[in-house]
Amino acid sequence: MLPRSGDVLHVTRTASVQFLRPIMFRVIRVHDWPTYDGWVWLDGYELNATGDAINRRSIFVQAAGLRQLPATPAMRPNPVRTLRPLARTPVRVG
Template structure:
């Protein structure tokens, strides 16, 4: 599986020994760097449990060890806006 932009991956130790703690990773692009056969450089964002990007990273991983996440976590809305009431406008008096 060659990841594409926007894919969310579960990156574990199967992809590289550097991932003792698994991470969720949203791919920006596959970097065109020379590597060993079966290995990739990926650029993207590490995601927290809520699906928010917390760190931009480039990672070196084995293609066979990547697991695509079916339903990507959706980022939380930044602010909750209350419903606005229209402004009441009164006529202007001209003197």
């Protein structure tokens, strides 16, 4: 499986020995750099349990060891913030 931008992956030791502690990873891009057969360079964000980006990383992994996570409601969407009006008061000059 070759990931695409926006995919959320579960990266474990099966993808690379550096991932003794598995991570969730959101792909920004897949590099077309020459590598060993079956390996790829990925740019993206490491995610916490709620799906928030906590660290930008470039990782070198075996594509066959990656597992794509389905879009679930466990990952909360970006909150929409409403702006409240500014309290404007007159300012005395002079």
